[in-house]
Amino acid sequence: MKPIDYKSVSLKEGFWKRVRALNATVSLKNIYRRFEETGRFDAIRCERREKPPHIFYDSDVAKWLEAAAYLQADYPDQDVRAIIDETVRTIVKNQLPCGYFNSFYQVYQPDKIFMERTEHELYCAGHLIEAAVALDKCGVNSDLLPAMCRYADYIFERFYVCRDTGFTTCGHPEIELALVRLYEHTGEKNYLTLAKYFLDERGKRAEEIYPNMDRAYDQSHMPVREQRDAVGHSVRALYLYSAMADVGRLTGDEELLTACRALYDDIVCTKLYITGGVGSGWYGERFTIPYDLPNAEAYAETCAGIAFVFFCERMAMSGNRAEYHAALERTLYNNVLAGESLDGKAFFYVNPLEADAKYAAYARTMPGMPIKPLLERVEVFDCSCCPPNLVRLFGQIGGVVYGEEDGVLYVDQYISSEVSACGMTLSLMTDLPYSGSVSAALTGNGRIAFRIPAWQTSIACWVNGAEVTPEQREDYLYFAVDGQTNISIRFGMSVRFVYANARIRADVGRKAVEYGPFVLCAESADNGVELSALEIPSLDNATIERTEYGVRVRVPAYREMPAQALYTYRSPVLKECELILIPYYCWANRGEQDMQIWFL
């Protein structure tokens, strides 16, 4: 089973090419501007300032470099190129002779290098390594790679050979998956060895923990192979699980993969929002307990959604690919896309599933309230991990489309694109997410398989114009390709009710509406306030209108009319109304207002 990575896939006109273009032309530059203004790029100059940089500024810059690398090929830009080259030069110049680079420690606390477990040091290193691999692989800049190999060698020397550091595993996983990427790109086995070492050592001893947090917060409560419940900080968890899946696959380590499957099942069966968001608890940005999925109070950090996409992508390489790709699709089209505004300029860190504008306004007036709903996206956060993370995911989005297994070319996600693999050349055109039409123009000889989306209501297939009933196995449709072959598939796509597990207190007795991969929502701009009092009796008379961003659905509904009194013995009066639904990811682009996903 092999991945077919972003380098081999070129996107064609369609929904995702537009998203990627927006990120290349708007988001990337806007994030750079805000990072420059907030001193993130200044930090890597490693000059001592009165106010030290934040401990993880290097990772912000690194993620920006990585994102820029993916986008340069298709969206070349002299200014961006100049920033990349200058940034790489600065990093290389300031790297210590031993290979070490960290703009905070080497300038402000050189005596504390590799001594403080909870300060994101190896996390920053991991993101720099990922950036170096991407820059080299995309042919944008090849100077960072050798520098970061030297850094990785130094980490190997200190953590694995000498073992003279103040901690064994980093408080924020990331280095592990970065080392795997570096190994896959360079072939240097020490990097895989070190990744596996970091995984194996985690949870084996009581290392330094974060203030006010337990050992589970950074998944150090037990050896990773024994872990079965997804717990702790959700981004940390999913970066760790991604590395476990990587090392498991590359070393054939079934114990690691067994743990990964159990962790995935725990998330998907008990801790996943309908939007694909994960990490419901704001306290510690954590996974909490099974079925604890509040809507207005959802945390569901954008970075956690991105990390879950990474994890699903890796898990799909070890079997059951349809299931993992269905989960990946849910998160990508909903939680992750919602992280960015439609104009590409602003971002959500927290992604609630319900919004109450009046309450948010009230909370703003309470100075000491620890968490306040944010109902509009902002350009930069103090902790600004999510914006560049989104751009780097969208930059490499081609990597989630295809896979190769036993010589079969798998179409896992429906994104218009071209690829050559398994002895075939494929031009994939799809109307998704607007409708379920897929057409594949193939040359060559081989076998191709198309994932059957969970949301389809019907399937019809044609090969070279003739309707066929293809082989169907484990949620894929299999076709033989023999010379020039045109395959058309029409997946029925319509609005459907979705019901939550009755154990989810927040949703029981309610239903959501999905259209294809989109979870839909209602906003006040279309539907007035008090959206939680809306009841959808049926979707039979829904009308679906295509828009630039997906769909707008109109459906006859009822509104429970508020009585005069607060409590009454009379059952509520229902009034007919029309409910307008839009894709969840489009919410909060028209000012602060109410939003609702779950209806009566």
Add this chain to the structure above:
Amino acid sequence: MKPIDYKSVSLKEGFWKRVRALNATVSLKNIYRRFEETGRFDAIRCERREKPPHIFYDSDVAKWLEAAAYLQADYPDQDVRAIIDETVRTIVKNQLPCGYFNSFYQVYQPDKIFMERTEHELYCAGHLIEAAVALDKCGVNSDLLPAMCRYADYIFERFYVCRDTGFTTCGHPEIELALVRLYEHTGEKNYLTLAKYFLDERGKRAEEIYPNMDRAYDQSHMPVREQRDAVGHSVRALYLYSAMADVGRLTGDEELLTACRALYDDIVCTKLYITGGVGSGWYGERFTIPYDLPNAEAYAETCAGIAFVFFCERMAMSGNRAEYHAALERTLYNNVLAGESLDGKAFFYVNPLEADAKYAAYARTMPGMPIKPLLERVEVFDCSCCPPNLVRLFGQIGGVVYGEEDGVLYVDQYISSEVSACGMTLSLMTDLPYSGSVSAALTGNGRIAFRIPAWQTSIACWVNGAEVTPEQREDYLYFAVDGQTNISIRFGMSVRFVYANARIRADVGRKAVEYGPFVLCAESADNGVELSALEIPSLDNATIERTEYGVRVRVPAYREMPAQALYTYRSPVLKECELILIPYYCWANRGEQDMQIWFL
């Protein structure tokens, strides 16, 4: 319109006499023990200790004294009497020559006396004054009254005459209503003048506010006469509104009464839980915004419920008495009664309307989480205002039963008791809250009116054995009494669905069940877990069983069965089951478990 106070009313066998007896024989002593152990009684000895007492320990002791005063007449106890006398002696002995008494300030910060607005100084004075009045009125101890009159005189001198204090109004209202009680007991007009002065000055200037709080927190955001929305800390608010109602009634100040009516309406129409709890927001223990009434996260402090009872009681003296007494009844039988365990030993500060034991257990493992659900009552809190507040309310509960207006004797609450008023002697026997049977044996001549409870489903009346249709006006039934008269009333009492206003997000689409004055709830001990998935289609086949604590109701119901998956396109499967409901106030007496009030 005149109150008929607790002194004139003697309770007879029944529900409330049992509650009061439990408080006299168990709660009062248990609270004393815990207060003694935690240094509260030690504090008033005014000896300098290494660890200063809490700023409001005096108020805890004062509320205990007041409660003890009410209960001594009916439940004389040598030990309690000795504590009362010793405590009073200590306070009188340690009172400063000027009349001032505060165990914290006079010992630890004498230079800050009357300088710090936010430190509960006049709040403590108010409770001491209330205790002094109660002790004198009940004939238990008459030494505290002159001492507290001297203290009140000193406050009058400093705050009203000299105006040389560091603040004008106390950060925690209480002194205002205490001064009214002192005025009513002694007839000294200065006390009423001072109460009115404190009310009038509040919100007129920017005084010191609490850290992280706004001026609305202690209702100082605008002059009280202009206030229309119930805002800020709910106990502060309701003590203030109670004093406004008092002064408004005693001085015929319509502006104050207009403000009170608007504030009451705002609470009852937008901010009251079905349990009668108020102050939904844990942050600042505050009123939040209209219709923001979350269930599991409800604050609904016991003291706020008690303060709402005080406010309703006072408002009823200025017209619309049935409405105010209906609200008082709701709060008393649900939010307030729930504040104490059935054995009288333990107390809730926060009174949620839904409990999730699994989540509470999880929250306990998160050290820094600012609020954690507490699902079992405890003997003492750090801030232990609620326990003695409950006992002093139950001690004087006879005061809520009757009223006198235009020579008519009003029966406002159904509590078996005897009273002589309006030229009549009444012996009231009632089966409430078990059933709606009321019988009144009267002698003398006059008119009597019985409140028609909001929950009744039918009314039948008999005078001297003959069925009659009495005059019915503004939710009261009027009867003439001419010599020996026996009046019997049967209010139909059954289980009824109650629906919340559709603007309450937490409850819309759900219904609660009431039986007479009781809001019912389901607990896991009777019904298993996942109570939010229970649906009650109808109450037609409910069976009602009388228990010591009220009722146990069995009703056929459905349970939404959890699917295997977290989200599914199939509508949920319903399984028939029997639901067992008990009065809400009885919850959490059988270990930590789930609890639910609102059902599908």
